[in-house]
Amino acid sequence: MNINAGLQDLRHRLGEVSDIHNAIALLQWDQETYMPPKGAEARSWQLATLSALEHRLFTAERLGELLRELHERADALDAADAVLVEVALYDYDRALKLPEDFVHTFAAEQSKALAVWVDARQASDFGMFRPNLERLVALARQRAEYLGYVDSPYDALLADYERGMTSAEVKRLFTELAARQSNLVERIAAAGQPELPWLTGPWDESAQWAFSLRVLKDMGYDFEAGRQDSSVHPFSVHFDTLDARVTTRAAKDALFSCLMSSIHEGGHALYMQGHAERDRRTLLCDAPSLAMHESQSRMWENVIGRSLPFWRHYLPVMRDFFPGQLDTVTPEEVYAAVNLAKPSLIRVDADECTYNLHIIIRFELEVALIEGSLDPSSVPEAWNSKVREYLGLEVPDDARGCLQDIHWAHGAFGYFPTYALGNLYAAQLFNAMLEQVPGLWESVEQGDFRPMLAWLRTNVHVHGRRKLARELLRDATGADLSPEPYIAYLNHKFGALYSLGI
Ligand code: ZN
Numbered sequence: 001m002n003i004n005a006g007l008q009d010l011r012h013r014l015g016e017v018s019d020i021h022n023a024i025a026l027l028q029w030d031q032e033t034y035m036p037p038k039g040a041e042a043r044s045w046q047l048a049t050l051s052a053l054e055h056r057l058f059t060a061e062r063l064g065e066l067l068r069e070l071h072e073r074a075d076a077l078d079a080a081d082a083v084l085v086e087v088a089l090y091d092y093d094r095a096l097k098l099p100e101d102f103v104h105t106f107a108a109e110q111s112k113a114l115a116v117w118v119d120a121r122q123a124s125d126f127g128m129f130r131p132n133l134e135r136l137v138a139l140a141r142q143r144a145e146y147l148g149y150v151d152s153p154y155d156a157l158l159a160d161y162e163r164g165m166t167s168a169e170v171k172r173l174f175t176e177l178a179a180r181q182s183n184l185v186e187r188i189a190a191a192g193q194p195e196l197p198w199l200t201g202p203w204d205e206s207a208q209w210a211f212s213l214r215v216l217k218d219m220g221y222d223f224e225a226g227r228q229d230s231s232v233h234p235f236s237v238h239f240d241t242l243d244a245r246v247t248t249r250a251a252k253d254a255l256f257s258c259l260m261s262s263i264h265e266g267g268h269a270l271y272m273q274g275h276a277e278r279d280r281r282t283l284l285c286d287a288p289s290l291a292m293h294e295s296q297s298r299m300w301e302n303v304i305g306r307s308l309p310f311w312r313h314y315l316p317v318m319r320d321f322f323p324g325q326l327d328t329v330t331p332e333e334v335y336a337a338v339n340l341a342k343p344s345l346i347r348v349d350a351d352e353c354t355y356n357l358h359i360i361i362r363f364e365l366e367v368a369l370i371e372g373s374l375d376p377s378s379v380p381e382a383w384n385s386k387v388r389e390y391l392g393l394e395v396p397d398d399a400r401g402c403l404q405d406i407h408w409a410h411g412a413f414g415y416f417p418t419y420a421l422g423n424l425y426a427a428q429l430f431n432a433m434l435e436q437v438p439g440l441w442e443s444v445e446q447g448d449f450r451p452m453l454a455w456l457r458t459n460v461h462v463h464g465r466r467k468l469a470r471e472l473l474r475d476a477t478g479a480d481l482s483p484e485p486y487i488a489y490l491n492h493k494f495g496a497l498y499s500l501g502i
Helices: 003-033 037-058 061-072 079-097 100-123 126-147 153-158 167-191 205-219 257-273 290-304 308-321 331-337 352-371 376-391 417-436 440-445 450-459 469-477 484-497
Strands: 228-230 236-240 243-248
Touching: 003 037, 003 061, 003 079, 003 236, 003 243, 037 079, 061 079, 079 126, 100 126, 126 153, 126 352, 126 376, 153 167, 153 352, 167 352, 167 376, 167 417, 167 484, 205 228, 205 243, 205 257, 205 308, 236 257, 243 257, 257 290, 257 450, 290 417, 290 469, 308 331, 308 440, 352 376, 352 417, 352 484, 417 440, 417 450, 417 469, 417 484, 440 450, 450 469
Parallel strands: 228 243
Antiparallel strands: 236 243
């Protein structure tokens, strides 16, 4: 085989797969933003056809042969092409391990389960959803067998989201986090909450929207290569490095929720806009893992958007958007308001102190489900007892308990830990950035995010999937993943906010 001709053929084939993949993403974006309700049926046909086409093109025998031939001659490739071949072959082998009829069975079960889950959550009745969960857990365990694993079947599923990480490693990190964060939560509970009477509003929704656009622009989000729209659940998506979009939502009684969603999704979108030019139209144009993606959104939202320097700059800006409503409020009061810490039942509303505890609960349960030590019928009892243990709360009903999240109804086991791992990556990366970028907080206090974005572009964004998350982290910070930077960050921040003397 002529190597250059082979590479050209490979790039052409991967380009076609990427085009279809991104067209699917665009149809899904439309479904969540502008599609009229009656468009749903036709949209499901279009998505099914394009997904099957994408799968067919990507699993074509010729593509496999090509990848293997190029892989065998990796020494003759330049380093950048060798990585492209390695990552594509990894995805190709994984896609081929699942028999086609299994993929169809799984997809059919997913869509049935999703519909039942919506009704079961509405009725707050786990019993309705139990048979679906049983089938999904059985299918997920079957999936792990097809994919293969060394120690735990959970590892095979985790690899969908966090290649290179094992459940044993996650357990070690989470055990440390659980103990230290529970301790912090107890100390905050004993400290009492600040009074914030000004926070109730109401707050004009279009002003919230305009303010969120202003902050996104300041962050360096390129509106010529993206846009913000409204959706029920905020999300971000990219169809190319030059088209990475975000959504958010505004409510009159929640002053910060629109802004924080915009900053969070903006963090994801800045990552997408920062992938390398040479990786466009290939599967390298993505993050190495969901947790690495989440590290970007969480760094912008929590470390920056919930910091005092940020609010010293943006409170005066925000006053112009809400005339007369914030004149007597101080940056310190806004800082307290965006960092209220209190155990609650719902993960998506959780503050930084308790968020990882919600994740640890889900991780422990899904590992037990996949390893077979927890029967799906016992999920509510197991859930409620863990909420008592980690958050000190009684779960009043299934809707506010084990039915609150969509992930398991999607058949997505192994997804949850990436949220908490994202917090850990964010803290560790941010520490390294602070050491390497002098005056970082001073520039944040001036609303100047260019030094921060430049560091992230160079150390994180531009690499796409060319490095595994652990390699990227080690190269950028000089260390392996540790819970210490995140725990130190929480203790420092909340110790001061709640005068805990730590
Ligand atoms: Zn996110």
